[in-house]
Amino acid sequence: PAIPSAPGLLGVSGSGLPRRSWSMTTGRTHRRCPARAHLESLFLPRDEPAEDTDAIVRGKAVHAWIESRHRRTPQRPCEPDDVPGPPEAWQYEGWSLSGLQARLGIQMIGDHSLVCPLRERPEDVEVQPERTVAVYDPDADTVVVAKTDLLYRVGGRWTLRETKTKRVPDEGDLLDQFPQLALAVLLARAGALPGNGDCAVEMERLTASGPVVTGIDTAAPDVVARARSVLEPYVTPWHADARYPAKAGKACEDCPFTRWCPDAAERRVT
Incomplete structure (x- = not known):
């Protein structure tokens, strides 16, 4: 009863499989390798993961x-x-940066202050960083879980803001680039976010040329339709999958579950 219900949220129904949970991470992982998504859901011990790229480390450090x-x-x-x-080298919560990445990370953090939700009226703003949102879709018999970057309230209006760091911004379709935005649109329309169905959604991009905040019109029918289209390949194949076959090969290179996967053991890329 503590988890709100949103029939039709995922746009799928009746797989005949046991009740499961789904997140954007689940969808991404399943697209890359269904077996990995299944092994991850079992909370098996992980092997040492491959090292992150410098850009990923910078993003995690800035975000933290x-x-x-x-x-x-x-x-x-x-x-x-x-x-x-x-500025030449710093670390935070285990993420270490040096040289260009360290300087760029500091610039991005400083730039965030120009668009920080608390900047205008801090006394009227409520912020909830990294809040986990859970909602049950009875049509799909699935619990949808989303870890939001930031939920904040100014006056009576709630907003979900996702934040990404990218050295050069891409001006393409934001929902396609960041599927978590598409999920946020559907959660907002389903009333699963604070604000009684009136929660805004926006993307904050911290780049080498400055910060960019873009609002997403969650009430526009074409935006909602686009959000459903973007999420479909992350949801439908996973929802119908009862076997979770391995895509052995390149997907094994950074998989932390290869010792549990017979297919990976036979054809693992070294």
């Missing part, structure tokens, strides 16, 4: 730093000089 600023008590806006250091 901004989250920590939003969790301060009493809450206050992020400031341009509220950045880690020294």
Whole structure:
């Protein structure tokens, strides 16, 4: 009863399989290798993962730093000089950066202060960083789980904001680039987010040329239709899958579950 119900959220129904949970991560992993998605859902012990790229490390470090600023008590806006250091090399929560990535990460954190939700009226803003949202779709017999970057309220209006770091912004379709935005649109329309069906959705992109915040019109029928289209390949194949076959090969290179997978053991890429 504590989990709200949203019939038709995922746009699929009746697989005949046991009740399961789905997240955007599940959908991405299943597209790459269904076996990995299944092994991950069993919470099996993981092998040492492959090293992240410098850009991924920078993104995680920047994200963690901004989250920590939003969790301060009493809450206050992020400031341009509220950045880690020294500029040539710094680390936060285990993420270490140096050289260009360190300097770029500091710039991105400083740029965030220009678009921080607490910037205008901090006394009227409520922020909830990294809040997990769960909703049950009875048509799909699936619990949908989404970990949001930031939910914040200004006055009576709630907004879900996703934040990404990217050195050069891509001006293509945001829903296609970031499927979690498509999920956010459907969650907002289903009333699964705070605000009684009136939660806004926006994307904050921190780039080498400055911050960009883009609002998504969750009430526009074409946007909702596009969101469903974007999510379909992440949802439908997973929902119908009862066997979880392995896609042995390139997908094995960074998979932490290869010791549990006979197919990977036979054809693992080294």
